[in-house]
Amino acid sequence: GIAPTVWHANEGHSAFLTLERIRELIQKGSTHADACETIRQSTVFTTHTPVPAGHDVFPHHLMDRYFAGYWEQLGLSREDFLRLGDTPESQGQGFNMTALAIRLAAHVNGVSREHGQVSREMWRHLWPGLPTEQVPIRSVTNGIHAPTWIAPELNQLYGKYLGPAWAERCDDTTMWQRVLDIPDQELWAVRQTMKRKLMSFIRERARSGWMQGQLQASQVLTRGTLLDPEALTIGFARRFATYKRATLLFRDLDRLKRLLHNQWRPVQLIFAGKAHPADEPGRFFIHEVLSFCDDHKLGGHVAFLENYDMHMAKFLVQGVDIWLNTPRFPLEASGTSGQKAALNGVINLSVLDGWWKEGYNGANGWGIEPLIGNSDIQAQDEHDAQQLYRLLEQEAVQLYYQRDLDGIPRGWLQLMKENLRTNAPRFCTKRMVKEYVDNLYAPAMVRTPSIW
Numbered sequence: 001g002i003a004p005t006v007w008h009a010n011e012g013h014s015a016f017l018t019l020e021r022i023r024e025l026i027q028k029g030s031t032h033a034d035a036c037e038t039i040r041q042s043t044v045f046t047t048h049t050p051v052p053a054g055h056d057v058f059p060h061h062l063m064d065r066y067f068a069g070y071w072e073q074l075g076l077s078r079e080d081f082l083r084l085g086d087t088p089e090s091q092g093q094g095f096n097m098t099a100l101a102i103r104l105a106a107h108v109n110g111v112s113r114e115h116g117q118v119s120r121e122m123w124r125h126l127w128p129g130l131p132t133e134q135v136p137i138r139s140v141t142n143g144i145h146a147p148t149w150i151a152p153e154l155n156q157l158y159g160k161y162l163g164p165a166w167a168e169r170c171d172d173t174t175m176w177q178r179v180l181d182i183p184d185q186e187l188w189a190v191r192q193t194m195k196r197k198l199m200s201f202i203r204e205r206a207r208s209g210w211m212q213g214q215l216q217a218s219q220v221l222t223r224g225t226l227l228d229p230e231a232l233t234i235g236f237a238r239r240f241a242t243y244k245r246a247t248l249l250f251r252d253l254d255r256l257k258r259l260l261h262n263q264w265r266p267v268q269l270i271f272a273g274k275a276h277p278a279d280e281p282g283r284f285f286i287h288e289v290l291s292f293c294d295d296h297k298l299g300g301h302v303a304f305l306e307n308y309d310m311h312m313a314k315f316l317v318q319g320v321d322i323w324l325n326t327p328r329f330p331l332e333a334s335g336t337s338g339q340k341a342a343l344n345g346v347i348n349l350s351v352l353d354g355w356w357k358e359g360y361n362g363a364n365g366w367g368i369e370p371l372i373g374n375s376d377i378q379a380q381d382e383h384d385a386q387q388l389y390r391l392l393e394q395e396a397v398q399l400y401y402q403r404d405l406d407g408i409p410r411g412w413l414q415l416m417k418e419n420l421r422t423n424a425p426r427f428c429t430k431r432m433v434k435e436y437v438d439n440l441y442a443p444a445m446v447r448t449p450s451i452w
Helices: 016-027 032-041 060-067 078-083 097-103 113-126 152-161 173-181 184-211 217-225 253-260 280-294 310-319 337-343 377-400 410-423 429-445
Strands: 007-010 043-046 057-059 094-096 107-110 137-139 232-237 267-272 302-305 322-325 347-351 366-368
Touching: 007 016, 007 429, 016 032, 016 097, 032 043, 043 429, 057 060, 060 078, 060 094, 094 097, 097 113, 107 113, 107 429, 113 137, 152 173, 152 184, 173 410, 184 217, 184 302, 184 310, 184 410, 217 280, 217 302, 232 310, 232 377, 253 267, 253 377, 267 310, 280 302, 310 337, 322 337, 337 347, 337 410, 347 377, 347 410, 366 377, 377 410
Parallel strands: 007 043, 043 107, 107 137, 232 267, 232 322, 267 302, 322 347, 347 366
Antiparallel strands: 057 094
């Protein structure tokens, strides 16, 4: 069988693997201390979210039910065993899986630079007396698999101007400089083709749903059949977790209506996503968005696509003009949907959190500066909403509709090319895997236990 040198645990729910590895070493003759150190040195742990719901905490009575008799095999008492999952928040009443993982992994990382800093703050109590900046949690920013998410039309265009092996060299910053050589007319034509494909996909889904009796006639209109392929189209598609604030753009309805119904510069919104079945607030957000879609005052400019999946996601990240992301800072660990959109020439408009805090350079999209140091959620939402409206009204909409005599939005395409030049090579899986190998896997391999 396979005898791994390094074990990579993702999220706390996988952390029990460290205990079983310790038990196996002790069975082979190791002391508890030696087994723990061997496992620590050969374990990489990645935490993926600062949101409390993403960190499993089990009550002690549940741990007793399933682990009674097990901790002795680890050379531990019940108290010492439960202490592995202890945190100040649990007050000795809960077993935190993330705490267990961090304690038994010598190599720990978050999934963006900002998330690394947030994680150091969150877990600094595991290193009492150590300054936060010295807490040994580093970061490897997430990336996306370019061949999976690139539109066929854009793949062909990249092959023509970047080279047929562009996807294999997706982390090559020098290669991406060549996007500046792509003629504006060609890039714009391809982007418009991708947008029309999205609109056709949406209409066909609505037609099919109506024919199969899944949609009423009135619902067909709110599922995107009235969308205009010529209008500036904003996409928002992801998990409907409340911290992602899907309804932020609806905070000032009068202001939004003026944006959507501008006679010469119309805007339209496409939403898609799912909430966890147990996430009642997230499900309420979906119902709220659906109610806006049904509002005739919004005139068919807002659509919600049901049954969100990877197939639909591809059409959305390839076909919209702007990718909107409005998480409540600092809860966005990374986010990858915006990276997929960026690869396809879609412009990001996002709160400066997660990956976008690294990706944004002031000339490749738009960034919403979060309100830092104010714990008032309403104040945060109002601050971010005002910035969002301002960026749309004063910058994004105007730039999109600013055309030359050939009907080409030169300024928009300049923004698009800068986005591709700067973000495509930085946020791909090839760069990400290299960083994991160089910064985490290789150091973990230095001590290869002979016992394996």
